[in-house]
Amino acid sequence: MVAFATQGVSSFGLSVVSKVFADRSHLGLPSFACTVCADEGGGLRTDLGLLMEVEHGPEAMSTADLIILLPSDARPLTVRQPVIDALNNAYHRGAIIAAYCTGSFLLAETGLLDGRRAATDWRLADQLAERYPRITVEPVALYVDEERIVTGAGAAAGIDMCLHLLRREHGTAVANAVARETMVAPRRASGQVRYVPTPSDIGAARRAGADDTRLADVLLWARNRLQQALSVDDLARHALMSPRTFARRFRQATGATPHTWLRDQRLDRAEELLETTNLSIQKIAELVGLRSDSVLYYIRRFTGSGSPRLR
Known part of the structure; x- marks a missing residue:
């Protein structure tokens, strides 16, 4: 290079x-x-x-x-x-x-x-x-x-x-x-809108500093439970925040909505399993919390990402 x-x-x-x-x-x-x-x-x-x-x-x-x-x-x-x-x-x-x-x-x-x-x-x-x-x-x-x-x-x-x-x-x-x-995030989707903070957002982010540990804990907690059906309410409850506050603080911290972040985590894990195991697509879809292999194909098609086995 x-x-x-x-x-x-x-x-x-x-x-x-x-x-x-x-x-x-x-x-x-x-x-x-x-x-x-x-x-x-x-x-x-x-x-x-x-x-x-x-x-x-x-x-x-x-x-x-x-x-x-x-x-x-x-x-x-x-x-x-x-x-x-x-x-x-x-x-x-x-x-x-x-x-x-x-x-x-x-x-x-x-x-x-x-x-x-x-x-x-x-x-x-x-x-x-x-x-x-x-x-x-x-x-x-x-x-x-x-x-x-x-x-x-x-x-x-x-x-x-x-x-x-x-x-x-x-x-x-x-x-x-x-x-x-x-020690960086493995993926942010190419089409993701970049988070451009306003002055009020910057102030809010500074005030949110005390919640950083809780947010980091939620990210780890969610990554270990990708096979489960997780909602914003579930994540907010684990972070001890209201759903509205959690969604705002989550976006300030990650630049993505909780839904988009979960989708990308599931896709990353699915791609890794496709590349490193002989598991069926159906089984991988179950392990990463996708309802079926057809959903895995759908996400692959509309995010422009995926393992060679999906191409």
Whole structure:
């Protein structure tokens, strides 16, 4: 895997790709080699002002299976012709090209996003659409999968995009194992509307701090009972909150409704069982709390996710 960085590269972005695509062969997981390249080798200053030495130029992309264009605080968001050529060559030989946040602007410069859907930071969506009218910008998507072109939104959505790529290429069990090892949520659906807090929401979230432990306990409690028919009332009762208060605090904490979160947890567990066991689809549907295997197929179809056994 090659990460392309420019001046002002996001330190967080660098840490995301290096952590998700780290070598975990000692854990029985796929081994990745993560290389950072830039316009040309030499000194590169991050958004935090740290100076890093980059050994590789665009030539590093020539053998990469995956290339991720990292966000940057520097302006203008442009790339030089050698980089454009290297990215186009990589795509045409079969590599996967990904970008997120302001990295989507860099990818747009190559023309590879023309005629495609794309995501970026929600605050920059209008700017991306105006500058590159041939791109259909999805302003509320966490990430957009266009087969060998994948783009993501801002900040932590880069984690979602990287885990999605792991899940798509290596399976749910691998993606979930990496998520557990890095202590992040294993899945947020690509179409999930990003939670953009208002000032009053921020105040409410701060006041809700005392409930964090109870919410964490509810998440663990629910994950261990996916085979049961759980309602919002059940979760709220376990959290010692009213259903209305619980639903509001739950969304503040997770960015999703309880119903959506439960659906994603069930789907994740179903995919993992499909990949790692020989259980029938009917049995797996029962174990994760789905009424029948037809419901499992339904969820697979309308969430755009699933094990190869469901494809």
